[in-house]
Amino acid sequence: MIVLIVTRGNHYTLKSLADGTYGVKTPKFRITHYERLFGAWRVPRATYIFGDLERLAPWELRIAADLYRAMKEAGLRCLNDPARAMSRVELLTALERTGRNPFGVMRADQDPRPKRFPVFIRSENDHAKPSARLYHDQQELEAALRELPGLNFPLRGMLVEEYAAEPYGDGLWAKWGTWRIGDAIIVEHIAVEDTWMVKIGDHAKVTDAVAEDEHDAVATNRYAPPLREAFELAAIEFGRADHATVGGRTVIYEINTNPYSGIFVADRRPIRHKTQQIARGRIADALAAIDTIPTGTASLAPTRLRRPIRWWRPGFVTPRRP
Template sequence: MIVLITTRGHGYTLGSINKGTFGVPTPPFRRTTYDRMFRRFRAPRATYVFADLERLSPFELSLAADLYRALTAAGFRCLNDPARAMSRVELLVALEAAGINPFGAYRADTAPRPKRFPVFLRSEQDHVQAADTLYPDQDTLDAALVRLRAAGTPLRGLLVVEQAAEPYAEGRWAKWGTWRVGDHMSVDHIAVDDTWLVKYGDHAKVTGAIAEDEHDAVLSNRFAEPVRRAFDIGGIAFGRADHGSFGGRPVVYEINTNAYLGRYSNHKNPLRAEAHRVARTRFAEALEAIDSEGGGSVALPATPLRRPLAWWQIGFVGPKRP
């Protein structure tokens, strides 16, 4: 059994597996929340995936790291150590330092002075589509940050990111998605749109030539090894990298530890249909590789942050929020 741990309200991302609409068989798969896990004194035998880490507050992240150690001490297999998995900004800074990305990222509340322009703003913690406004120079950026604060928008939690995007083909822009599940890598799909800031993409804009390229990329697992290095640097063993190409080289925009995989659908284009089937099959095989035999539960040890409740109560209580 595999258990995906997310923040409340965000367990829908891999709901297609639970609903039987994933398209291919998978191991037993459950979803739970950090709130529930923080109070558990026993845990079912399973592999635990710590997802949605970017949405946790620093306090919750400490509890999650403590829980990770309690589970591993009890003999469970766990993916994504909250103490090691890099945040969005830490990852982007590390990828630039490693020479993978040619662009930088800065926290907006630190008087950022980007090395290159244009730049754009995005949130550090959520997955709402960033605004596509580009700021061409330092003065324009400084003025924008002043306006945001004056309008009542806190700068904490905002990132300033140097743009690194270029047209993909036929006047369209593209973003690729590649999963890592344990040791397995799987190129999943392409998303294309008419704007440089591709979020969901538009299926109607996938031409025959683009479908052929996606088909080749998925079946050959084209980006698996270049993207694996980004996961290794980020200390992330489960998630999806959103990446593209800039200056003839792969660049990684983020790694989402709780990415969405919707219901399986048969594309009208046979090339896209086969690519979709191959990607889903490969993902299911990767889940099989991290699966743990279920049955029964194991007591979790108390830890510095998760102390037992009084003897007549059941469960654990975390420390008071500082």
């Protein structure tokens, strides 16, 4: 059994794995939330994936890291150490510093002065689509940052990110999604839109040429080498990276530790249907490789951080994260 731990209200992302609508056979998969486990003293023997790390508050990360260690000491297999997995800012900073990414990122509340323009503003911790508005010089940026508090956007938690994108072709822009599950790196799909800020993608804009390129990339696992480096650098063992090709090189925009993968709907085009089968089959195989056969329960040693939580857990209900 595999258990994905997420923040309250964000269990929908991999519901297809939990309810058997993924399209291929996968190991038993369950989803729970951190608040339920923070005070637990006994848990089922399973593989535990610490997801949604980017949505946790700093104090929650400390407790999650404490829980991770208690589970490891109990002999459980765990992926994504909350104490080591990099945040969005940490990862993008490290990717630029090591020469893997050509762009930088700064916190909006620390007087950001980008080395290159244009830039855009986004949230640090959620997965909503950022505004596609670009700011072309320091004066424009500072004016935008002054406006944010008046629009009920505190600067804390906002990022200024240098623009790094280029057209994919035929008036389209593209973003790729590549997973890591344990030791496996799996190129899954392409998303295309007619704007540089690609989020979900527009299926209607996937031409035959795009579908053929996607199939080749998935079948050959084209981007596996640079993405493995990024996941290793980030110390993330489960998640999906968003990336693109800019100037002939792979650039990484983020790694999501609670990625969405919906129910299986066979694409009408044979080549895309085959691509779906390849990607989902590899993901199923990777999940099988990290699976734990359930054999009873494991006791978790109480700690100074987690022991008090059991007493006030019944009243501890947090809102859903964005």
